[in-house]
Amino acid sequence: MTRLIVSPSPHTYSGESVPRLMYGVIISLLPAFGVSVFYFGIGMLIVTTVSVLTCILFEYLIQKYILQTKPSHLDGSAILTGLLLAFCLPANIPFWMVIIGALAAIGIGKMTFGGLGNNIFNPALVGRVFLFISFPVAMTSWPEPGQWMQYTDAATGATPLALMKEGVAMRPAGEILSEMPSFLNLFLGNMMGSSGEVAAFALLIGMCYMLYRRIITWHIPVSILGSVFIFTGILWLVNPDQFANPLFHLLTGGLMLGAIYMATDYVTSPMTGKGMLIYGAGIGVVTVLIRIFGAYPEGVQFAILIFNGFTPLLNKYIKPKRFGKEVAHG
Amino acid sequence: MKLKTFSMGGVHPPENKLSAGREIRELSPSDVVVIPVSQHLGTPSKVIVERGDQVKVGQLIARAEGFVSTNIHASVSGKVSKVDIFPDSSGYRRLAVQIKVNGDEWVETIDRSGTLVKEISLDAEEIRKRIVEAGIVGLGGATFPTHVKLTTPRGKKAEYLIVNGVECEPYLTSDHALMMERSSALLVGIQIMMKGLGVEKAILGIESNKPDAISRMQEITRGTAISVQGLKVKYPQGGEKQLVKALLNREVPSGGLPIDVGVVVFNVGTVHAAYEAVQKNKPLIERVVTVTGKYLKQPSNFRVRIGTPVSHLIEQAGGLPEDTAKVINGGPMMGKALASLDVPVVKGTSGIVLISNEEARRKAVIQCIRCTRCVQVCPMGLEPYLMMNLAEKEMFERMETERVLDCIECGSCSYTCPSSRPLLDYIRLGKAEVAKLVRSRKAV
């Protein structure tokens, strides 16, 4: 007879694994990817391919030669980082910048902290912010949707958020809004913006899939979107001339992508439901503050990075509800 | 009927109740049985027989030492061949009595007839005494002496009796079989326990994956003070604290017992044993054990004498399949893996589960990705990922303030971890170390 295996209980496992979770997220990104290709064509394809491949490559090289551990470049997390990085870049950005972004994301954002599970900040956002600060022009000239065959030579313009930011100083918000794509178009993603951020409906489909597969919980997306809606709603009710409609804030910029994919990153978000709600609400409030009162038209990425930094604190002080009242032992 | 369940955490492993619906088969004793003297939580009992003594079935062979301890009886008749140390299910050596079987002679006072004795003639004190004498312990697996639970501590009052027919562990079906075949005896058993405790109300909780048991028990308890409540299938609903929460929405305080919220919980197996002890004067010498496994020829429910070697049970169920890598004493979530098949069935053995090669091994451990699954599934509201980190770093004081002693070791966290981290292994280590700290503090 073979030697019996002995191990502590439990002796049965759910079969869930990190690659399964990561590929689950990747699958949920497919609708948004499809929509982006539909709007931005070949540019989106090039940026995404370069981003994903270089993220995998850098992960492999760093793990193998610098950290000298067993490479885990195919566990899906590098692919996911690459995809998310591509999603928050303009589709006309030169590919060598994408490579630099991928290096920043994997190298600075992830591997310096010790790889998957140890990073404090969301790697894709680190890459994006790195590029945003290094190449402000390239990162803020967005191609107009519908130019399938143009890559870096596509005609560009400003995002609705930027237009709004510049406009409200001179004119009432309602008037600017009327010159922009309709809410339906914003919902469908027919606007200028980072390649994967535009299609709110496709991202929401992805969220439903992730909720169904129980990859994420509702706490973070709901609290971010909810707090943005409430905060901008209050401002709008106070002064509709100076502040835009809350729906406009929900549907534009990187909010949907940020709330559904960036902020819900396992590693950099809090561990408890209560913690997640606080984290999400904080991100929402800071996003609105930056959008309306800050220097930049868009603030989701900064808000998420700021609250990534608060996550260890939230984990330390926000505890789940324990079962049963505490009584003195003995 | 509206199904109830507990609110916090929980998982739903594949049920795999392969032996469901199989009749309980009486298993003839093996040639030699080994009866350990420590089959319960508490002080080991004191052996009162010697090598060479002739014993009868039901004869006392080891007496309880103190209050939290139990009597142990010979489960077979024959000659005591050894009083020595034998490896228990963990491989550590414990004192046990080995008996060479000879005939099947029972102690005369035991009523071996099949007639159902409905009338409960004894009063509460006498019931408790019978249960002490019969050496009954919790048969759900925890093996806590039953008479201790029947003795309500001063200043507390039992209000409800909860009977645990949940059987939330995958594979196991012994309680299910008992409810189907011995429902009338169970009814009397519940009434005995109610009388012993002095409570007016009893609830029998059964998970909805046993609809036949629910309807059978509902039928038989009609017109009594016993209600049957169906429960949503969710592990670990059979845990005392979870069951009390599910049925009565009361939370047992940290470090407390169900009696702190006016409840006493017994397993159906325990209740059945109490019936036999009180009405039939039969000590706890046998129990129902599920023997099961995906590749086993005949997954079965056996009535087995205590002390029978596990290998004998597996043989009777069709022999050990070639592709067996792990044998579990108990269910796959909380049971103990056996290092050898020569160990005996004890009072706490609810099942023997055979696991094949493909499912036996753990996957490679990778780092925590903080997916929060362990926090979500913990039925006690703890943070297993944190506990494991603290235990690895030997920060046991902090573990205590994070309430590691609340952990019921249900294994939901390890079960669900996508990184296959041995969370419960480390939590258990931490619990032991924290318990040591608490003890040393008490000593000072």
Added chain:
Amino acid sequence: MNQIIIVTIITLVGIGTAAAVILYFVAQRFKVYEDPRIDEVEEALPGANCGGCGYAGCRAFAEALVKNESWDDLYCPVGGNENMAKVAELLGKEAVEQAPQVAVVRCYGTPEFRARTNEYDGAPTCAIAHQLYAGEGGCPHGCLGLGDCVVACDFDAIHMNPATGLPEVVDDKCTACGACVEACPRDIIELRKKNKKDRKIFVCCINEEKGAVAIKNCKVACIGCSKCYDVCPYDAITMNNNLAYIDPVKCKLCRKCVVVCPTNAIHEINFPPRKTEKTEAVEEENK
């Protein structure tokens, strides 16, 4: 433009000065007097912070050395007598000399002698395996081979031998700090007196079971036969719970016990090869 720069410089210098003044007074106010000798002693200690002395680190030990009247319980195994003498000189006290020690692993349950009857698949630490069950070889006292001692060692002085599945001590590196002794859940490792040329004689087994049970699991177990006890001319061997123990202080390394042990449970290490009858006969012939 210039004005801005000047204002900036003045402000910064001002803040800096103010902060310095505040810090100075706070430091004065909250100053804790510390014996300057503590620093000197700490400097003289090995600085491994291993905890082998029983204190939280070299600093805590230095404090104890300065403050304690009696040095009976104070000894740094890492630095040894030489180091203690140096510290004593610094403080004008007298050090208590101790015989140097070395860690010894008292189990030889290799797969060859202690067949593995099952396979452990839990978290790879001895503490958890020990809590769970007797171990892969079935011996409830034997080495579990998962290397808690190796992790505990700060001096890289103990390693697992993959062939035997047992830890091995590098005598030259071992400082007898006792970390491995503490880490081993089965108390297999013992600190024993260090002898000339690192010679050692010890009972390489701590199984307290009856001989017949012990030998069933492991062919080199001590079976408690007392043969060594009978043969020892120095009363160095004691028998307790079916187990022989050689007192390292009383033992004179005569090697008589090694020969009589029927299970080879007594090990002799770093001795020259023994003349067996056969080699003697060969030598005889050669003459």
